[in-house]
Amino acid sequence: MADYRNIVILTGAGISAESGLATFRGPGGLWEGHRVEDVCTPEALAHDPALVHRFYDLRRAALAAVAPNAAHAALARLDAEWPGELLIVTQNVDDLHERAGTGRLLHMHGELTSALCAACDARVSWPGDLPPKTPCAACGAPALRPDIVFFGEMPYQMERIERALAACDLFVSIGTSGAVYPAAGFVQTARHYGAETLELNLEPSGGSGWFGESRLGPAGVLVPAWVDEVLAR
Ligand code: BJW
DSSP: OOOOSEEEEEEOTHHHHTTTOOOSSSTTOTTTTSOHHHHSSHHHHHHOHHHHHHHHHHHHHHHTTOOOOHHHHHHHHHHHHOOSEEEEEEOOOSOHHHHHTOOSEEETTEEEEEEEETTTOOEEEOOSOOOTTOOOTTTOOSOEEEEEOOTTSOOTTHHHHHHHHHHOSEEEEESOOSOSTTGGGHHHHHHHTTOEEEEEESSOOTTGGGOSEEEESOHHHHHHHHHHHHHHO
């Protein structure tokens, strides 16, 4: 790969799989037993808030039982030691990147440990269960919901992400199936602006053909090896 200084990394559920968190698609996936439209749309939240809140309460509780793995730790090391620009954009709503020590991070699909007020858009840290109709401390409306980007809603910080994609000279995608937009299109945006592109995934993703290089295997092996390479340059 050519010389590079400015890296954008996209992570997905595959990076947390070796920590024991289920991915979404495939056998044993998180939505097996739940239809996605029953839990992950604004319509589902309006129709059956108890089901949707319970689904995310269980996911939030499961976080306490898991820990960051070698892939999260390697990206935290990259963040600490890489002297150039770096942005890690995660689609994941878990907090394993932060717990590994990564700072240059944004959560484009929301966070399990945060609540969002549907009335005033306030976001507040929320580590425990979140019953429907919980009042918002900012505006008083009984409107706190999981701070999760549902299908049909705009992911967070898209302008910042688009700017970073346009400016980077290396785009790396880790542990994502490339099934959900706009994240699935980031590789094309980065290529359009001239970046090198690398995929690290267990199997070829939906957008594999867009990547200049694909390395297949578990993130817990591939990511530390790649970070060693980058920091040795
Ligand atoms: C490993 C591994 C190991 C396993 N090591 N790897 C038609 C065409 C195009 C788009 C649309 C369309 N119709 C609707 C849309 C838009 C829609 C969309 O993309 N739908 C698709 C289903 C087609 N998108 C949206 O609605 C988004 N909003 C939007 O588009 O707004 C408008 C807009 C316009 C213009 C610009 C910007 C925006 C919102 C999407 C919200 C997604 N939310 C979810 C749920 C979050 C809450 C929760 O966690 O419950 O986010 S969906 C779910 O999928 C979650 C994930 O972040 C996301 C991606 O999944 P991910 O991470 O890729 O996981 P998997 O399971 O799919 O893949 C895991 C991968 O890891 C696999 O490849 C494994 O092989 C691999 N793996 N073990 C390495 N050990």
